[in-house]
Amino acid sequence: MPRSAKVEVPPVAVSAEELLLRLVDTEAMPLYLQVVHQVKQRIMTGELADGVQLPAVRALAAHLGINPGTVVQAYRQLASEGLIESLRGRGSVVRPLSGRVSDTMARERLLDSAIDRLVARSRALGIPENQTLQRVSAALLDARTGVPVLFLGQTAEQATRFVGDLQRRYESHKATFQPLSMEELRTKGTESMERALEVSYTILTFATLVPELERLLDQRGVEAEIIGVRAELTQASLGRLGELSTQGRCAVVTESHAISTVLAEVERLAGIDRHDVQVVHRLPEGGLAVDELRPTLDSGCTLVYTSGVRAEVAALGLPPERLAELSFRLTPATLRKLDRRWRTAKGEEA
Missing domain, CATH: 3.40.50 (Rossmann fold)
Structure with a gap:
């Protein structure tokens, strides 16, 4: 009996829409680095597994409304960090990162x-x-x-x-x-x-x-x-972001490099448009711009923050119901x- 032909499994790929990147106009983080950090976040969570093919440069640029050169720069940075690689016939794919x-x-x-x-x-x-x-x-x-x-x-x-x-x-x-x-x-x-x-x-x-x-x-x-x-993200963090959807407003307190990633998660999981969220980030010399944060503190809205600024947020003395930490689990x-x-x-x- 003749041997059956080997079935070729098509490579796993993600489209520009499925990548769920969201960019913001901010001087704190260039657009190409926003792409870099959000792709890294998807890799860390497993949404982009080993071997997954990333969108073509022009397709992602058109979807995000940015110059293709910006996407090229982002992909080049990810490649230099050893996170993605170019394969003939497949474009840019996530490198095996299992260890x-x-x-x-x-x-x-x-x-x-x-x-x-x-x-x-x-x-x-x-x-x-x-x-x-x-x-x-x-x-x-x-x-x-x-x-x-x-x-x-x-x-x-x-x-x-x-x-x-x-x-x-x-x-x-x-x-x-x-x-x-x-x-x-x-x-x-x-x-x-x-x-x-x-x-x-x-x-x-x-x-x-x-x-x-x-x-x-x-x-x-x-x-x-x-x-x-x-x-x-932990179930507790997901729950808190879900609660924010009923409030319709919040502020984000985080480190500069994490701004676009956190805003993307707030928009994706809480349904709050990233352009409606005030952002306060850690200053280069350390600490928060409390004067910049004062109107938000007085408004009574919830602060969404990351573990990197936990100490600074704790020093604000806000009640727990006004805080939502983005914490992670394996x-x-x-x-x-x-x-x-x-x-x-x-x-x-x-």
Whole structure:
């Protein structure tokens, strides 16, 4: 019987309309960077998965009402950050951002190297071989010793919030999560970071940070497994944005780079036209322009803000019902992937 022909699955693509980008006229962020940040947001949430084809330059430019050169500049920036790539016949597609996984032989090679260092140190200290074996066996049997896993966020504060949820989810398994920041890794780093990179092997980070993390680790000569994770708005944040639709007005307080992304989410999820939303962003030297914010504070409308300006917003002393923080959680797809690594206890909800 002849073999059936292979069915070719067409590549997944997203149209300009489906991309749901919304631009605003603001001096705080050029149009091409607004495209960049909103595409990155779609990648982080998983709405743009690995391999998804982006709209053609002219199609996206026509839909957004901007010059094609602006879209070219945005795509070029995304490519330079390692987030998209150009493929013959497909145009610009999202690069695989699931991370870097090494095989068993690579892990065994790293273990052999660590054993060689241990043996050399033991002999230098004059410890008999049988005592060294006993100590290693005791350490391996120590139930208190967990598997060290790093979580790198843009900031340590951001990573800490996700680490708490992960630690609770996998507390019955031997994974121990430690938060670190990409900011610290970009610099020389601290002694504690060097130690963490030395003893850990698996590193979690957001999918949009995977290419940069790979480059930084390569520069340091660090071999590690990298798992790209994705995050989405929490149900609480979605609920608060839904409530805003009945009020019809709000103000946004955020960092400069996030203005267009936050306004796009407010318009998409709360139905409030982005042109009707007042925006107050963090000043370059830090802090908020409170004088600029005063009319909004006096008007009684709700402040929508991001975690990056949480401290400044808290200092305003507004009641909780006037605040709506955009907070994030790991996506169900990400949790399923992590569950396969650190499977939840029997009977625990996955």
